[in-house]
Amino acid sequence: MLAIVKEERKPGAVVMRDVPAARPLEGEILIRVHSAAICGSDLHAYEYPPAYEFMKIPVILGHEYAGTVEAAGPGATVFRRGERVMGESNRFCGRCANCRTGRTNICENNLMTGLHVDGGMAEFIAVPENLVHRVPDNLSFEEAAVAQPCAVSFHAVYDNSAVVPGAAVAVFGAGVVGLTVAQAARLCGAAAVVVSGTGADARTRLPLARRMGFPTVDIDEEDLVAGFVSRTGRRRADAVLECSGSAAGIRDALRLVRKGGTVTLVGIYGQDAAISFAAVVRDEIHIKTSYTATWKNYEQALDLIAGGRVEVRPLITVYPFREGLQAFRDGLARAALKPVLQLA
Ligand SMILES: [Zn+2]
Ligand SMILES: [Zn+2]
Structure with missing residues (x-):
């Protein structure tokens, strides 16, 4: 499958290339990605300052994505093939004290999608089904991908301000x-x-x-x-x-x-x-x-965008996936506020 990959431990070194197809493991679903947005942290990963040396390299970038369910791994039972979904950015463990009290955003064993583990700027991504949300029918995939940073904002305002x-x-x-x-x-x-x-x-x-x-x-x-x-x-x-x-x-x-x-x-x-x-x-x-978001904030974001109470469309510039590297350059030059790559 085609993916945008941070290839080497140096500034730049982001390429679009073929990688082995993602496969869902136990408890995971495979999502066919329709939209993947570029975040400030993807731009930092591109520039590779010292604060990003923790990254797995090579890694598929991207933690803001939405698409449809393609397949389910063993034991994954929540979603049906074809359902419209988006995923949370943090891969929380679900077992630590913070996770067990609902504070999955500060999980003791947190892994960041697109930095520690492969992300959503690819034709497919496999993710644990417990961090997947259903996308309302009237929401576009572009808007659903941007529900991720929107959830971060709602956590800040509604939970921490x-x-x-x-x-x-x-x-x-x-x-x-x-x-x-x-x-x-x-x-x-x-x-x-x-x-x-x-x-x-x-x-x-x-x-x-x-x-x-x-x-x-x-x-x-x-x-x-x-x-x-x-x-x-x-x-x-x-x-x-x-x-x-x-x-x-x-x-x-x-x-x-x-x-x-x-x-x-x-x-x-x-x-x-x-x-x-x-x-x-x-x-x-x-x-x-305030750091990232929890389950509740993602549901708030999807509901409030779908209900027209929060607008994200004016923030978005859509690029075909094959122009993904140009979208990175435009993001770095501040020529696009929220570049969103369109895959399917
Ligand atoms: Zn982000
Ligand atoms: Zn945890």
């Missing part, structure tokens, strides 16, 4: 996670949701946020706090969701949040952040973190 009806909310970063976090906060009844980004976001991402109905602040053009105050009429934010992944974003979040407010860190930080904790303590600022 202080977003409540009437809250003034700041979202840092206008990528796929930032723009779906903002939509989730609006669904919660937040009084105001302001999306901020840098000058690099000024051409496409911030205008897209505004088209989705969110006031924006370009922090390279305007002071973040002054911008937030002018957009909301509030002195500070009740809840900040830091989705930019930059260390500067953490410091800005602590500057913008009100006394007693909550900062949720959703980005994966490539650099350390120097923070003075005296003010954080004196102001009783809560710092929460």
Whole structure:
């Protein structure tokens, strides 16, 4: 079968080539992939910074995918051939204390699809059936693949933030996670949701946020706090969701949040952040973190996208699978927000 493979331990070295066909093991199903999306972490895997040296090499990339059930392995009984499905990104063990209490996203034995084990940028993928979700009929495969990052956003807002009806909310970063976090906060009844980004976001991402109905602040053009105050009429934010992944974003979040407010860190930080904790303590600022998503968040994402309550279509650029490497280049150049490869 054809697959997109990270071939060697160096920057680049991502190729499209034939690999042995995936086969479902005990408890697994084989999915014929129709859509596979490129995530920021796939782009990092492409660039191969030190934080990604844990990867299995060679590995088929991709953890955002949707398709149809092709076959079931021994003991897999939940799905029928032809059913429309998508899979979770974490291969949790199901046996550790966190898994047994529903916190599969922080499984003690977690393996990441497309990094530790072969992923979804291929004609087929074999996955344990306990991490597979049915896709509603009216949802396209492209949207179903993007339900994965959407689930990450819902975990951040609904399980790990202080977003409540009437809250003034700041979202840092206008990528796929930032723009779906903002939509989730609006669904919660937040009084105001302001999306901020840098000058690099000024051409496409911030205008897209505004088209989705969110006031924006370009922090390279305007002071973040002054911008937030002018957009909301509030002195500070009740809840900040830091989705930019930059260390500067953490410091800005602590500057913008009100006394007693909550900062949720959703980005994966490539650099350390120097923070003075005296003010954080004196102001009783809560710092929460949020990592990937659990079963419930995937169901929320599929339902809310299918019901038209959360929009992901404007984020997506579709590429035929054979142009997959071009899609990587466009993602790296920020020319496409969420490239989705179309296989069948
Ligand atoms: Zn991802
Ligand atoms: Zn576990």
